[in-house]
Every structure is written in C-alpha cells, then in structure tokens.
Amino acid sequence: MAVTSGIKNRTRQAIIDAAIDLLADNPACSLGDIASAAQVGRTTLHRYFAERADLLSAVAVEGGQRLVRAARLAELERGTGGEALLRLCREYFDLGPLLSLIFSEQGGECWEAQDETSLHTVIERGRRDGSIDPVLPADWVLSLLWSQLYAAWSYLGERPGSSRHHVLDLLTRTLTNALRPEPKPDPVRGKASATP
Amino acid sequence: MAVTSGIKNRTRQAIIDAAIDLLADNPACSLGDIASAAQVGRTTLHRYFAERADLLSAVAVEGGQRLVRAARLAELERGTGGEALLRLCREYFDLGPLLSLIFSEQGGECWEAQDETSLHTVIERGRRDGSIDPVLPADWVLSLLWSQLYAAWSYLGERPGSSRHHVLDLLTRTLTNALRPEPKPDPVRGKASATP
DNA sequence: CCGCAATGGAACACATGTGTTCCACTACGA
DNA sequence: TCGTAGTGGAACACATGTGTTCCATTGCGG
Secondary structure: OOOOOOHHHHHHHHHHHHHHHHHHHOOOOOHHHHHHHOOOOHHHHHHHOOOHHHHHHHHHHHHHHHHHHHHHHOOOOOOOHHHHHHHHHHHHHOOOOHHHHHHHOOOOOOOOOOOHHHHHHHHHHHHHOOOOOOOOOHHHHHHHHHHHHHHHHHHHHHOOOOOHHHHHHHHHHHHHHHHOOOOOOOOOOOOOOOOO | OOOOOOHHHHHHHHHHHHHHHHHHHOOOOOHHHHHHHOOOOHHHHHHHOOOHHHHHHHHHHHHHHHHHHHHHHOOOOOOOHHHHHHHHHHHHHOOOOHHHHHHHOOOOOOOOOOOHHHHHHHHHHHHHOOOOOOOOOHHHHHHHHHHHHHHHHHHHHHOOOOOHHHHHHHHHHHHHHHHOOOOOOOOOOOOOOOOO
16 A cells, blocks of 8 residues: 555645545635645645545545535435435435535536446436436436525525425425326316326 | 716626626636626726626616516506516517526526516416415416526527527426316315325 | 755745736717 | 827836745654
8 A cells, every 4th residue: 555654645635635525615715725724735635635636536536435425325226216316306405515516516527437337327216217307307306406405505504593304305396296197198278286 | 867978878788788698607607607698898897897796786787677578568458467477478488588587597686577476476366266276385386487487598509400480389288287176176086196 | 963855834936816907999979 | 280198118116925045942762
C-alpha cells in the first residue's frame, strides 16, 4: 500500500470534505476558503493539490465513489424497477451537500459515468414490470430523480424546522406518483379521474 | 415619460437580455462577456450600470416582470387549482434561459416575492377542489414545480433532437401525476403499496 | 538529543475582473 | 455647417484569486 503516512491521508480527506461542503453552495469559492474550512494552511492545500483543477478532480472522484457506494446500498437488483429506484433515491438523499454539487455541475461530468448504464437497466426493468410509466424516456426519469432529489435537499436546507424524515417522505410520494403509469387507457373528459 | 431617447432604452434592454442569457449558464461570467454578447462596449455597459450589482438588480427586476406577465397569461383564476398550476407551468416554461437563472439564484431572492402569495392561493384552491394532494405542503408543491421546470429546460438544452413540445408534454404528465391525490378508494391490496 | 516529516505563514509574480478617466468617432438634428 | 448624444477603445489603478518560493514551527521516532 502507498499509505504514505496515514496522517497525510487524513489531511487530504479533510481538504476534500471541506471542498465538497463549500463548493456545494458556491462552486466559485476560493482555495483559501476551502483551506481554512479544512483547518489547513493554503500552502498545505497546494502541497496536496498543485492546481485547483487537481482538487476539483479529486472531489469528482470522491463524489463518484460515494455515488457507487450509495447504489450498492440500494440493492438495485431487488424488487421492481420502481422500488429499486426509490431505494436508490433514499440512499442518494443521504449524500447531503454532495447533491447540490453534482446537480450544479450536472451536464456531462464524469460523476456517474460508470453506473449510468446500470441505472438505465433498472429503469428499463421498471417500465417492463409496470412500476414505471413506459411512456417516459429513461433520460427523463433520471432528470426527474435528480431534480426532485435536489429540490428535497434544498427544501430541507431552507426549513430548519422540518425533519429529514418528513422531507424524504414527501420526495418518495411525489416521485412515485410522477413515475406511476396511467392507471387507465381511456382518457375521461370529466373532472377528477378517480378510478371508478 | 422619462423615455430619455428610445435608443438608450434599446441598448439598455439589449444589455439586460444578454446578461440573462450569459448569467443563466454561468452566474459568475464577466461584464466584458456580457458587453460583447450585447454587441456593446464595456464602457457603454458601465455607463448604464455603474456597478455589477446594478446590472444584477436590473436583471432581477426584468425577471420579476416576466414572471408576473407569465402568471397573468396563465389566468390563474380559471379552472381547478391543478389546471391553473399546469397552465402556469407552461407559461413559465416559455421563459427559457431565465429559468436557469431563477433556479440557480433561488433561495430568498426577490424574484416572485409579489405573486408568491397568489401562487399559494392557487395551490390552496387545488388542494380543496381535489386536483392537488392536500398532504403536500404548498411550499413543497412550489419546489416541485420549479425543480421539474428546470429539469425540463435543461433536458431540452442537452438534447438538440427533442422538440420543445415533446419535453413540455413529459413535464406536464409527470408534474400532474406527482401532485395527484391518492386515489383513496379501497386499495386492491396488491403487492406495491405506498403508505403503510 | 538530533533529524525528518508535516505544516503554516509571509512574500512574491502573475492573471483576471472591475471601475474609472480620457479621447476619438459617428449619426442626427438645428 | 456645427453641436450634441451615444458610443467604443485605450489606459490606468485597484482588488481578488492563484501558484510559487522560502523559511520558521511543531511533533515524533531514531
């Protein structure tokens, strides 16, 4: 193992963690801010990450690992596609500030590159087993997942009163509903479409 | 009217429009970029907006006006609350890049300050007439509206192939479903159940 | 005790963005 | 024709962030 000294890894991790927190609510924050948030001198930060870009890519790697871990915890192969996606959503929700970061940099980053195909697989399964509306493209389902995830996270952040559990409940309910297939093929022209 | 000269207003508007476009995908873009996007010298830009903050607040005002106009076009007083919200969603969708801007700066800006109460009114109406699930807090409904709106807009932007109409259709379907109340009549006791 | 690894601070050069001043150019109306 | 409003470019000082170098410090193991 190249465990240089153990303490170096700890410092390195502290910097990355601080970077995730600060970059989450200000992607343009300065290295000095990150350094002091990590309780580390700016010199030390540069000793670990020569350039800003190096830190950013380290953050991306860390984020990617956390995403993969979350996906593993979600046991995507279990149950219907819809249920699996819901479990994934719960795990992702626990990623906290990382959500903002991923969402803000969304648009072609390498974040999920690896498990993007496995997500598509899950969604595909869901459309076939009837737990996800087959009319919705998989890409759109993913967009929905991320946007509602982000909405839930910032909703929680803006309301110190509401509990994590309550918000997660709202998220679960609305995401489930959004993805649910139309219960009936016949389009009624009446008011409410309560299943007769 | 203080229509200084007509040409001044045109220049001013060009600057604001360019600012909205550029700030939408990079909130930290430079004034020089905005100036050249508006086909205007940086000097001229500073002649209209002494400081960056002045331009930003002018953009906020413009954005607020467009929001109000969209809300008026949506005729929020017509139909059920859910229908009104859907119409509003369609109008908002036409705001284009402004969506990204509003969404990125979301979190206490003055954007909607004025019609926020009217939106709450509409949602309240929807919960009573059965078109919006009463379990969902109005705040959460708004969060959903904005996040899905943003998701739809960026979905469109990342896929030059898909038509505006198609994306708007996806948005409408998923938002409607997300807000739809539980069909409360006796459940089929099937496998998948939401609230235990 | 000495020496080395790890760190923090000060100082520097550099790049970019900002806000200002000054001057030249163009179009248009009196 | 001239004067003025509107504009654009060049240059400047200033602020902030970045990347680097150099040196002093702390702490731990030999």
